Amino acid sequence: MLRQSILLRMALVAVLGLFMLIPIVMVQGLVHERHNRRDEAVKEISEKWGQAQTLTGPVLTVPVRSTIRGEKGIKTFRTDYLHCLPGRLDVRAELIPEIRHRGIYRAVLYSARLNCKASLDYGELDAYENSDREVLWNEAFLTIGISDLKGIRSISELKWDGADLTPQPGLRTKDLGPAGFTAFPKIDRRARSSDFSMSAEINGSEEIQVVPVGKTTDLSVSSAWTAPSFIGAFLPVARNITDRSFSATWRVLHLNRNYPQMWWNQEHSVASSAFGIRLLLPVDEYQKNSRSIKYAALFILLIFVAFLMTDILTGIALHPVQYALVSFALVLFYALLLSLSEHVSFNTSYLLASLVVVTTISLYTKAITGRVAVSALIGGLLSIQYAFLFLLMQLEDWALLLGSVGLFVILALIMYLTRRIDWFNAGRRTEGGL
Known part of the structure; x- marks a missing residue:
């Protein structure tokens, strides 16, 4: 029944997504901690030189x-x-x-x-x-x-x-x-x-x-x-x-x-x-890191949706552990971005961190699905997501409008791709187990 119920798979993925909020909060705490350490270092210098x-x-x-x-x-x-x-x-x-x-x-x-x-x-x-x-x-x-x-x-x-x-x-x-x-x-x-x-x-x-x-x-x-x-x-x-x-x-x-x-x-x-x-x-790298991590849950949700669509449209079932590994890689992007941005420019750090994550998840997708097309699709989607996030951070005053339009486009695309799916029988096409 587990492999035949698409609703059950979606429920398990939703629960996993909620659990992934824990490492996201931990990374947010890490950003705040590094920010506070920076403030302490600045205070030490200022106390000897002269404060505000x-x-x-x-x-x-x-x-x-x-x-x-x-x-x-x-x-x-x-x-x-x-x-x-x-x-x-x-x-x-x-x-x-x-x-x-x-x-x-x-x-x-x-x-x-x-x-x-x-x-x-x-x-x-x-x-x-x-x-x-x-x-x-x-x-x-x-x-x-x-x-x-x-x-x-x-x-x-x-x-x-x-x-x-x-x-x-x-x-x-x-x-x-x-x-x-x-x-x-x-x-x-x-x-x-x-x-x-x-x-x-x-x-x-x-x-x-x-x-x-x-x-x-x-x-x-x-x-x-x-x-x-x-x-x-x-x-x-x-x-x-x-x-x-x-x-x-x-x-x-x-x-x-x-x-x-x-x-x-x-x-x-x-x-x-x-x-x-x-x-x-x-450039305040901690402010930009804080802004970028606000979109972490949305990134994980979109990738989960992409894998579910792959499951439904191609019949390739993925195990919850595989979902978890991919989502951990997405969360580690922010830790990698934070650590790199303390040593090199934020833009360079963003490029390096996104390249590492996109490459890793694309290769992993190829290994677990055995299909280059699926791997290329996931890699392309991730690349678009990171490019879109970078654009949102550059256009701070327009971020809400641009983000809302982007989400609506994604929803419309999902509705278009799944318009002919028989949801009552979608899960029965898969042969593998979840």
């Missing part, structure tokens, strides 16, 4: 001492920080990228040449001074936030109204961010505003962002890198990407963010408004 950098400031902070009159005339004093953001902030950054290796893994690093200019208006601070509140002008300080201090290579210029400032390590307050340095300017209250300028060189990895603390914030970034990604809260107003370099400019107004130009202590967080650039590796 975020620039905040300059922000002028003025301590304000308040007198609190209690019962029985007892006075207590409290000091609060009043943060004043610049009216204009102009940052220009030139990124000099390089790729460092840790074993087989690569990390994108950069050296950033920064030029920062800002104008700070503090005339409104006089309104905060009265008999119970004193503005401590002599204790005012500037905060310049840099997220990873290990990356600071030099600060060649730091000026306040043309006078040199001396940067001091650490922050007087963590109201504005976790890391950075401090400078103590001499404030001329009569001027009511001052100009700030800074030239610095910092190391970082993959990303650089700026917090738009200016009433008007302008950022200009350029680099000899061909694969930038614009990240953060705002997109550039202009950009130019060529096969050798890119440049981009932003303009952000104070109305575009959700905090004012002046506030007390920790009333507001500015980090969420940061924006900037991520330097992408031109």
Whole structure:
């Protein structure tokens, strides 16, 4: 009965297909594991060179001492920080990228040449001074936030109204961010505003962002890198990407963010408004491996259908073990692709892995069926499948449409080839056992 029931054979093949989901999931786990190992290697390099950098400031902070009159005339004093953001902030950054290796893994690093200019208006601070509140002008300080201090290579210029400032390590307050340095300017209250300028060189990895603390914030970034990604809260107003370099400019107004130009202590967080650039590796082999393995179950299903059609149309019955061996070869394609792509380009890896699998399954089909035509048919079908998958990965935006059309064409072809089959008697034509 086993060899006479095509429905039973189809049921066994379906169960086998479900079991094959287990090795597919295992290979997916392997891809994620290798991806995580790559991230760990990149993190090790970045921790020594400089991690993703975020620039905040300059922000002028003025301590304000308040007198609190209690019962029985007892006075207590409290000091609060009043943060004043610049009216204009102009940052220009030139990124000099390089790729460092840790074993087989690569990390994108950069050296950033920064030029920062800002104008700070503090005339409104006089309104905060009265008999119970004193503005401590002599204790005012500037905060310049840099997220990873290990990356600071030099600060060649730091000026306040043309006078040199001396940067001091650490922050007087963590109201504005976790890391950075401090400078103590001499404030001329009569001027009511001052100009700030800074030239610095910092190391970082993959990303650089700026917090738009200016009433008007302008950022200009350029680099000899061909694969930038614009990240953060705002997109550039202009950009130019060529096969050798890119440049981009932003303009952000104070109305575009959700905090004012002046506030007390920790009333507001500015980090969420940061924006900037991520330097992408031109080819992320792990992302492509993850995308390709999503089609593994479909590949196995199509090959099973091809063998079943061969069984029905030619009377050559295949054992479930033979189905299993073929499906294992299809799953190993993804493991082979992953291991090769860590050493050579993804396209070359894909070609080599698909050639190995197509050749192996074609020769095995010839051996178990004894027919060159069947072997050529299976080999041709596999070649079309791998070519189709490669095309899907290249056309990411059109992958769903192309995949849906492809599946419909396959279904229509199966319907055409089996249109005259008597399914009630199809299994009785086979002489061999399943």
